[in-house]
Amino acid sequence: MLGVQLAELTGAAPDGTEEALDLVAGFDDALAHGLGRLGGERSAALTALAGALDATPLGPAVREAAEKIAAGSVTDEHLAALAGGRTALFGAVHDALLGRLDAALGRTRAGWAEAAIETDAEAPLLGAARSWLQELAITGWRGVDHDLVSASDQAVEALLADPGARRLAVLLDGLAAELRASSPVATMERLPVRRWADLWARALLLCRPGGRSGLVGREEPGGRSGPVGREEQGSVGREEPTQVSGRLLILGVDVHEHATAVQAQVHAVLEPAGGARPRVVRVSVGAAKVDTIVGPAVWRLLDAHPTLLGALAERRGLDVTDMSLPASGDLIWHDDRAALAEPADPFVTARVLLPEAAFPAVPPLERHPVRIAEPVLVEGHRIGDGAVELDGHTLALDLDRLPGLGPLTPAMVTAAEACVGLVRWDGGRWTLQPLAVRGTLKRKPFEAHGGDWAMGPTDPKVVKAEAKAGDAVAVLRERAGRLLRR
Amino acid sequence: MIETAAREQRSAEPVVRPVRPRKLGKVPFVELADGRLQGVVSSGSDLARVYVSSISAATHGFSCSTNNNRPCGGLSGGSPCKHLRALADEAVLQYGLDRVTRYLRVEAGDDDDLMSRLDGTREAAPAAGVFSRFLRHLAYLELPGSTAPIAEMHWFPAVSAEVR
Ligand SMILES: [Zn+2]
Numbered sequence: 001m002l003g004v005q006l007a008e009l010t011g012a013a014p015d016g017t018e019e020a021l022d023l024v025a026g027f028d029d030a031l032a033h034g035l036g037r038l039g040g041e042r043s044a045a046l047t048a049l050a051g052a053l054d055a056t057p058l059g060p061a062v063r064e065a066a067e068k069i070a071a072g073s074v075t076d077e078h079l080a081a082l083a084g085g086r087t088a089l090f091g092a093v094h095d096a097l098l099g100r101l102d103a104a105l106g107r108t109r110a111g112w113a114e115a116a117i118e119t120d121a122e123a124p125l126l127g128a129a130r131s132w133l134q135e136l137a138i139t140g141w142r143g144v145d146h147d148l149v150s151a152s153d154q155a156v157e158a159l160l161a162d163p164g165a166r167r168l169a170v171l172l173d174g175l176a177a178e179l180r181a182s183s184p185v186a187t188m189e190r191l192p193v194r195r196w197a198d199l200w201a202r203a204l205l206l207c208r209p210g211g212r213s214g215l216v217g218r219e220e221p222g223g224r225s226g227p228v229g230r231e232e233q234g235s236v237g238r239e240e241p242t243q244v245s246g247r248l249l250i251l252g253v254d255v256h257e258h259a260t261a262v263q264a265q266v267h268a269v270l271e272p273a274g275g276a277r278p279r280v281v282r283v284s285v286g287a288a289k290v291d292t293i294v295g296p297a298v299w300r301l302l303d304a305h306p307t308l309l310g311a312l313a314e315r316r317g318l319d320v321t322d323m324s325l326p327a328s329g330d331l332i333w334h335d336d337r338a339a340l341a342e343p344a345d346p347f348v349t350a351r352v353l354l355p356e357a358a359f360p361a362v363p364p365l366e367r368h369p370v371r372i373a374e375p376v377l378v379e380g381h382r383i384g385d386g387a388v389e390l391d392g393h394t395l396a397l398d399l400d401r402l403p404g405l406g407p408l409t410p411a412m413v414t415a416a417e418a419c420v421g422l423v424r425w426d427g428g429r430w431t432l433q434p435l436a437v438r439g440t441l442k443r444k445p446f447e448a449h450g451g452d453w454a455m456g457p458t459d460p461k462v463v464k465a466e467a468k469a470g471d472a473v474a475v476l477r478e479r480a481g482r483l484l485r486r
Numbered sequence: 487m488i489e490t491a492a493r494e495q496r497s498a499e500p501v502v503r504p505v506r507p508r509k510l511g512k513v514p515f516v517e518l519a520d521g522r523l524q525g526v527v528s529s530g531s532d533l534a535r536v537y538v539s540s541i542s543a544a545t546h547g548f549s550c551s552t553n554n555n556r557p558c559g560g561l562s563g564g565s566p567c568k569h570l571r572a573l574a575d576e577a578v579l580q581y582g583l584d585r586v587t588r589y590l591r592v593e594a595g596d597d598d599d600l601m602s603r604l605d606g607t608r609e610a611a612p613a614a615g616v617f618s619r620f621l622r623h624l625a626y627l628e629l630p631g632s633t634a635p636i637a638e639m640h641w642f643p644a645v646s647a648e649v650r
Contacts, residue, residue: 025495146521157622160629171638178501180519192499195641202638256639259502260626263639284635288626292516292580294504294647304631330635366637370497373640400500403644410650427492427499433643469507473627479514480624482534 001105001376003391008104009423010393010430014096020089021428023049027086028197034140035074043070046082053085074138076130080208083201090198091367097425098362098372105376109359110327125162126207128155129172133204141196144185152176160288168206174258175199198370205365241326246272247341248281248318248331249349250311251375252420252435253451255298255403259291262298266308266451267375267422267435269353270320270331278357280375281331283308293472295404296457300473305335312451317344329360346420346436346449350377369425378432379418388419388432398424398431406450407459408434415439415446500645505580513576515620518589522611523577526553526620527569537569538613538620543590546606553617561608566601574600 026045033042046066053059062085065078102109132152139148152172159169175196182188249269256263263286270279285308287301302309311318319339324332354375362371378388378395387394399410413419416437424431436449457463493499514536516525524540529552537558539550550558550569560567577586578600587594587603594603 021495146519150520160626163630163632166632166634167636167638170636171641174638174642181502190493192496192501193494195497195499195501198497199638199641202641206638255644256636256642257504257644258642261636261639261642262644263636265635265639282635285631285633286636286639287631288629290623290626291505292508292510294507297507298644302631328635333633363637368497370640371637399650400645401643402646402650404504404647405644424498427496465507470509470511472507472510475510476514476624477627480627483621484624484628 001378001390003393005104005106006390006393006395009101010395013428014100017093017096020052020093023052024086024089024194024197027082028193031137031197031200032141032191032193034138034143035069035079036072036138036140038070046070049082049085049089053088056088058084058088074134076134079134079137080204083204086197086201087205087368090369091364094362094367094369094372097369098374101372101374101423102359105374106355107359107374110361112327112361112364125155125158125165126168129159129168129203130207132172133200133207136200141179141185141191141193144179144183146180146183149176149180149183168203170258170261171199171203171206173260175203177259198368202368241324241332243322244270244272244279244325244331245321245323246270246274246319248283248311248320248338249344249346249353250315250317250451251346251350251354252422252449253312253406253454254373254422254433254435255405255450257289257298257403260289262287262289262301264302264451264454265373266312267373268331269349269357270325271353278353279325279329280354280357280359281325281329283331283333285333290476293476296453296462296466297469297472298405299454299456302454305333307335307338307340308333309451309454310340311338312449313453313455314340315343315345315449315452317341327361328363328366347377347379347418347438350375350420372425373422373433374424375420375435376423376432377418377420381419383414383416386414395423396429396431398433401433405453407448407452407457407462408437408450409448411441412437412439412446412448415441498641498643500643503645503649504647506582506647508576508579513572515623516573516577516580517619518577518581518586519619520615523573523586523590524611524616525573525577526617527572536617536620538616539567539569539573540611540613540616541570541574541590541604542606542609542611545609546590546592546604547609547611548604548606549609549611549613551613553613555613564608566604571601 027049030042030045050063050066053062061081065081068078132155156169156173159165251267254265263284266283268281270281285302285305289301319341321337323334323337381388381390387396397413402408413434417439419434420436422433424433438447513525513527521543522540527537527539529535536553537550538553541548548566548570550561550567558567592603594600
């Protein structure tokens, strides 16, 4: 990334985003208070949200919902309309921000072709989740207590048992755990109102018919043999995945986790076999976990993907064969169709391939600023006050996103001479999440990648601490074997 | 540094930090839930037996029994048994003293023994419910993994255990 690019990225917010976020803030305040007893001011916030959507297909439904809810009728349909309206505003903000980023960095990104939304049969499982979300909305975050949180238990348990509902299950479980830890919420000084409204709105949309399919990650049982690497500049993404083969060069790994779920999302460039244009892709592998499995032990839960973890730990490329690649750029991982290749340097991959690579479309339901995670290389910069500086322009470093399962520390990041990271946007500003760093610390050169410990920690101090804590995964798996199957 | 002032406006604001690692052999399950510090403690002598122990936040009353609802012999004297002591110790390791004392609404300094600060007495508690929560907890480890991206996990970044 160049100083001039950073300047363009972090310049004045794109037109309309601040207004949209103000409308969202009004809605979020109403949701914190509870939609069951809106006063005049909060009713006006819902009306304002509806007003912004008047010219869209959602407009009439959102307006009706705002009126009916102000009058005290908080139905499922009305809530879905409001969640849809809030989501549409964030979708527009997402598009404006990602468009800004692509323009600043000179990137070309495919558009999304409208796919026919599959309508799932209405599952009874979703009914329980919806009524809990409705209860939350009526009560408001400030009224949430242990009883209301516990009311989600059965819905979550049933959803977890259905692999097709994993997204919703993982989301609700994460939200419930936060509400449980925060209960009674009335005693909290400051509420994460945008975050919880985000989670609530997304959950409600995932409960709708069609929300579950999510458009990506569906396995093609027969295996399609689509054309490879036909994507051209500005072309429109196809809803049907293509099958791809080629060399996968890892940029870094971004790990997501809450108490009962972990997802490792590997950002990489795919060089398709046959020499087509390189494509930026994401590989996601995930597992269920429990809160007491923390730090490097978390990698053990992903041990069904030894080749992928091996490539992370050994800093190698991967040769992949016939893997499914939807238009979203989410390469669907099959560890048995991958082989370790030569060592690959993410700094070189980022420097050489990112400028010419094609970037994937974002699926409609995923358009939210939180999903923006765009790989960049930063070098030749200075670091001060928790930010990288290029030609006088600054980008804040996210030093919180350096989890204990990898070797990166704030000291390394702030001493880095080169950094491969993800540009993100949250809370009104752009940040850089470091994935791999290289530099000199106490006169010694160092290089650290977030996935270095994927096959186990390499730092003797961490190895010792792990040994002392014992093997949490093994202990709990043994207990599960003894107690769950007798 | 991310300014804390933006907490209300952040989507990926960490609300629950990862717990601290601890050995799980003796006390495989601890939670602050349902108004209690509760958990499951392995029997020292019988691999197939576990004790369900809990301490109420409201009354500081405590209970301990086997998962088959047999009262723990260690409670007969009216003071907390070794299972309850183990539960309290592991809870402090896992959550930190601060979070445990806040949940139990008790004052205790770093040098204090948490159990000695609780003046409750023996009382009945639903052991079966806690035990089934433990089984549910273990059942997570039996769920199949996934290779379909879960976009919603972007709201849950892996973060350091300490606030930075
Ligand atoms: Zn006992």
